[in-house]
Amino acid sequence: MTMSSSAGGRRKPPTIHDVAREAGVSRGTVSRVLNGGHYVSPAAAEAVNDAIRRTGYVVNRHARSLITGRSDSVGFLLTEPQERFFEDPNFNVLLSGCTQALASHDIPVLLMLAGTKDERRRITRYITAGHVDGVLLVSSHSGDPVAQELREAGVPLVACGKPIGLGSKVSYVAADDRDGARDMVRHLLDVGRRRIGMITGPLDTPGGVERLAGYKEVLTEAGIAVDEALVVPGDYSKASGEAGAERLLAQAPDLDAVFVASDLMAQGVLAVLQRAGRRVPDDIAVGGFDDSPAATAVTPQLTTIRQPWDRISTEMVRVLLAQIGGEDPAAVILPTELVRRDST
Amino acid sequence: MTMSSSAGGRRKPPTIHDVAREAGVSRGTVSRVLNGGHYVSPAAAEAVNDAIRRTGYVVNRHARSLITGRSDSVGFLLTEPQERFFEDPNFNVLLSGCTQALASHDIPVLLMLAGTKDERRRITRYITAGHVDGVLLVSSHSGDPVAQELREAGVPLVACGKPIGLGSKVSYVAADDRDGARDMVRHLLDVGRRRIGMITGPLDTPGGVERLAGYKEVLTEAGIAVDEALVVPGDYSKASGEAGAERLLAQAPDLDAVFVASDLMAQGVLAVLQRAGRRVPDDIAVGGFDDSPAATAVTPQLTTIRQPWDRISTEMVRVLLAQIGGEDPAAVILPTELVRRDST
DNA sequence: TTCTCTACTGTGAACGCTCACAGAGCATGA
DNA sequence: TCATGCTCTGTGAGCGTTCACAGTAGAGAA
Numbered sequence: 001m002t003m004s005s006s007a008g009g010r011r012k013p014p015t016i017h018d019v020a021r022e023a024g025v026s027r028g029t030v031s032r033v034l035n036g037g038h039y040v041s042p043a044a045a046e047a048v049n050d051a052i053r054r055t056g057y058v059v060n061r062h063a064r065s066l067i068t069g070r071s072d073s074v075g076f077l078l079t080e081p082q083e084r085f086f087e088d089p090n091f092n093v094l095l096s097g098c099t100q101a102l103a104s105h106d107i108p109v110l111l112m113l114a115g116t117k118d119e120r121r122r123i124t125r126y127i128t129a130g131h132v133d134g135v136l137l138v139s140s141h142s143g144d145p146v147a148q149e150l151r152e153a154g155v156p157l158v159a160c161g162k163p164i165g166l167g168s169k170v171s172y173v174a175a176d177d178r179d180g181a182r183d184m185v186r187h188l189l190d191v192g193r194r195r196i197g198m199i200t201g202p203l204d205t206p207g208g209v210e211r212l213a214g215y216k217e218v219l220t221e222a223g224i225a226v227d228e229a230l231v232v233p234g235d236y237s238k239a240s241g242e243a244g245a246e247r248l249l250a251q252a253p254d255l256d257a258v259f260v261a262s263d264l265m266a267q268g269v270l271a272v273l274q275r276a277g278r279r280v281p282d283d284i285a286v287g288g289f290d291d292s293p294a295a296t297a298v299t300p301q302l303t304t305i306r307q308p309w310d311r312i313s314t315e316m317v318r319v320l321l322a323q324i325g326g327e328d329p330a331a332v333i334l335p336t337e338l339v340r341r342d343s344t
Numbered sequence: 345m346t347m348s349s350s351a352g353g354r355r356k357p358p359t360i361h362d363v364a365r366e367a368g369v370s371r372g373t374v375s376r377v378l379n380g381g382h383y384v385s386p387a388a389a390e391a392v393n394d395a396i397r398r399t400g401y402v403v404n405r406h407a408r409s410l411i412t413g414r415s416d417s418v419g420f421l422l423t424e425p426q427e428r429f430f431e432d433p434n435f436n437v438l439l440s441g442c443t444q445a446l447a448s449h450d451i452p453v454l455l456m457l458a459g460t461k462d463e464r465r466r467i468t469r470y471i472t473a474g475h476v477d478g479v480l481l482v483s484s485h486s487g488d489p490v491a492q493e494l495r496e497a498g499v500p501l502v503a504c505g506k507p508i509g510l511g512s513k514v515s516y517v518a519a520d521d522r523d524g525a526r527d528m529v530r531h532l533l534d535v536g537r538r539r540i541g542m543i544t545g546p547l548d549t550p551g552g553v554e555r556l557a558g559y560k561e562v563l564t565e566a567g568i569a570v571d572e573a574l575v576v577p578g579d580y581s582k583a584s585g586e587a588g589a590e591r592l593l594a595q596a597p598d599l600d601a602v603f604v605a606s607d608l609m610a611q612g613v614l615a616v617l618q619r620a621g622r623r624v625p626d627d628i629a630v631g632g633f634d635d636s637p638a639a640t641a642v643t644p645q646l647t648t649i650r651q652p653w654d655r656i657s658t659e660m661v662r663v664l665l666a667q668i669g670g671e672d673p674a675a676v677i678l679p680t681e682l683v684r685r686d687s688t
Numbered sequence: 689t690t691c692t693c694t695a696c697t698g699t700g701a702a703c704g705c706t707c708a709c710a711g712a713g714c715a716t717g718a
Numbered sequence: 719t720c721a722t723g724c725t726c727t728g729t730g731a732g733c734g735t736t737c738a739c740a741g742t743a744g745a746g747a748a
Contacts (some may be wrong), residue, residue, distance in 0.1 A: 013474060024747065027699085029697060034736095040696075062407075062415070062734080063735035066702095066705085066734080073454075085440060089431065096457055109455045110417075110452050111453045129402035360704065360705065361705095371729090372706085376706095383727085384725095385725080386727060404704050406705090407706085410734065410735085411704090449734080466743055673707090
C-alpha cells in the first residue's frame with residue numbers, strides 16, 4: 001500500500017475514492033476533511049487523515065478547479081524591460097517574498113514576463129480566461145495597458161507601488177515614499193550637510209514624485225532654499241545614477257551630500273564619485289533608497305531607506321487573497337526605516 | 345455574442361460546447377481542431393476557427409488536464425539559498441530565457457524556490473503528485489536530494505549544468521566549461537601575462553572542476569608550471585571573489601593576471617584590486633566567466649567567457665519537452681565564446 | 689411519545705474536456 | 719457487385735473533484 005519510489009515510471013496517483021475506501025467513508029466525507037473539516041466527526045476525520053497518510057494522497061487540483069472555477073494559483077506579472085529585471089535585485093527580493101508567502105497558503109505562482117507586445121496579448125488572454133485567480137503586478141512605470149485590461153475584466157489585482165491611471169479601484173501596497181525621503185534628508189542635515197543634491201526616480205511615477213516631494217519639504221522646513229541645480233532626474237537604473245552624478249558634480253561642485261532615489265542608482269553614484277576622487281562619506285555623503293541587496297554589496301556600504309520588502313510581499317499576498325475572496329480593493333502604505341551604514 | 349469587457353464582474357467563459365454550436369459541428373470536431381487539426385475538413389476547421397474568434401473561446405486547461413493527465417505546465421526549481429538568488433543576475437537571465445522559451449510553446453511556468461526543508465518537502469510532493477509535467481532545475485551545488493527524489497519518481501528533469509550524484513539518467517544542458525577556461529587562459533598568455541592566478545568555482549561541482557582543469561592544462565601546455573600558491577578556491581559569490589583576491593595578493597604579489605571563475609567573483613576582485621591600488625588591466629589583467637549582466641555593469645568592463653544563456657535556456661526547454669514527450673534523457677554541451685572587453 | 693433541531697454522512701450530478709469507438713460517405717480495386 | 723480502405727464526423731463515457739440534496743441518528747423540547 002505504500003507509494004514508495006524505486007519504480008522508474010510514474011504510477012497513477014491515488015484518488016479521493018481510494019482514500020474513502022481506505023478510510024471506510026464516502027467521497028463526500030473525505031472532501032469535507034480536505035476543505036476545512038466542518039461537519040465531520042472527529043473519528044471520521046482521523047480515519048481520513050490516516051488514510052491520506054497511508055496512501056500518499058494529494059488532491060488533484062485540476063479536478064478541483066474544474067468544478068470550483070477557481071485555479072488556486074496566482075500570477076506574478078512583471079511588466080519591466082528585461083534589462084531592468086536583470087539589473088535590479090529588488091525584483092528578486094519581491095519575487096522570492098511573494099512566492100514564499102503564497103507557498104504558505106499552498107498557492108502556486110505562475111511567472112509572467114511581459115516583454116513584447118505579443119507576449120502582453122498572450123498573457124492578458126491567459127489571465128482573463130481565468131487560468132489564475134489573481135495577479136501580483138510589479139512594474140515601476142505602472143500606467144500599464146495590461147493592468148488596465150485586467151482591471152476592466154474584473155481580475156483581482158494588487159500592484160507593488162501606487163499605480164497610475166487605474167482609478168481608485170485597484171489595490172496596491174507601497175512603502176511610504178515621502179516619509180522615507182524625509183527621514184533620509186533629515187539625516188543628512190543631522191550629520192551636518194547643507195548642500196544636499198538629489199537624483200530622483202522617474203517623475204511619471206508616484207514613488208518618484210513622492211521621494212522628491214519629501215526632499216523638498218525637509219529642506220524648506222530647515223530653511224534651506226531648494227536649488228534646482230541640485231536636482232537631477234533618474235530612472236532607478238545604475239546607468240542613470242552615473243549620469244546623474246556626473247551632472248551634479250558639474251552643476252554643483254560644492255555638493256556635500258546626495259540623496260539618491262534608489263540603491264541601484266547610488267551604486268552608480270559611488271562609482272562616479274570614486275573616479276572623481278571624492279571620498280565617501282568624508283567629502284560627499286550618499287544616501288540611497290530601497291535597502292536592496294545592492295546596498296551592502298558596495299563599498300562603502302550604503303546608508304539607505306529600508307523598504308520593508310518582506311512585509312510588502314506578505315501584504316500584497318494578503319490583499320490579493322482577500323480580494324479573491326470577494327473583499328474590496330485596498331491600499332496599504334507601510335512605514336520605512338532609515339538604515340545607517342558607512343556612506344553618510 | 346461578443347465577450348467584450350466593460351462589465352465589472354467575471355462572466356462565465358464560453359465552452360467548447362458553445363463553439364461547437366456556433367460553428368454547427370460537434371464537440372469532437374472542435375476538439376480536433378484545437379489539437380492539431382488532423383482528420384478535419386478544411387471547411388469545418390474554418391468554421392470552428394471562426395466560431396472561436398467570435399466567441400472569444402479559450403480552452404479550459406483544467407478540464408483538459410483532468411482527462412489527459414498532463415498539466416501542460418512545468419516547474420522552474422531553484423535550490424539555491426536566497427542570497428545567491430538575490431546576488432547573481434545569471435539566475436534572472438536563465439529564468440527569463442526559460443520562461444520565454446516555454447511561452448512560445450504556450451506552456452506556463454511555475455516558480456519553485458526551495459529554501460527551507462519544509463519547502464523542499466512541499467515542493468517535492470507537489471511535483472511528484474503530477475502537478476507539473478517536468479522540471480527545470482537550477483542550482484550550482486546540484487548534488488541535490490530533491491533532484492534525487494524527482495529522478496526516482498520518474499519526473500522529467502533537466503538540470504542547468506552537469507549535476508552530480510544523479511547517475512547518467514538525468515538530462516542536463518551546460519556550457520563547455522573546460523574549453524571556455526582554456527580560451528581565457530590562452531588569451532591571458534596571448535596578451536603577455538605569465539604569472540596567472542585563478543580563483544576557482546566550488547570544487548564539488550563539475551563546472552568548478554572543469555574550469556580549473558582547463559586553466560591547468562593550458563599553463564602546462566605553455567610550459568609554465570602550475571603554482572599552487574596562485575590557485576585559491578571560491579564559490580562564485582562576490583564575497584568569495586574579494587576574499588580570494590586578497591589571498592592571492594598576499595600569496596603572490598607579483599601576479600600579473602587572474603582568471604576568475606565567475607563574473608560575480610570578478611566584480612569582487614576588481615574592487616579589491618582597486619583598493620590595493622593595482623590598475624586593471626595595466627598591472628593585473630582580470631578574466632571572468634559567464635558574461636552575466638554583471639560583466640558590463642563594472643568598470644573596467646570585464647573580459648569574460650560568454651555562456652550562451654539564450655541557447656542554454658532554449659535547449660533546456662527543448663530537452664525537457666522532448667523528455668516529457670517520451671524521449672530519453674540527453675546531455676547537451678554548448679560552446680562558449682571569449683568576449684574581450686577592458687579588463688585584459 | 690412526537691416533533692424539531694443539529695451534527696454528520698452518503699449519493700448523484702456536474703464541471704469542460706479528450707478519447708475510443710462507431711458509423712457515414714466516398715474512392716479504389718478485385 | 720461487394721469488399722476494403724480512407725477521411726471525416728458525432729456520441730457516450732469518464733477523468734477526480736465539489737456541491738446540493740436527501741437522509742440518518744441522537745439530543746433536547748414540548
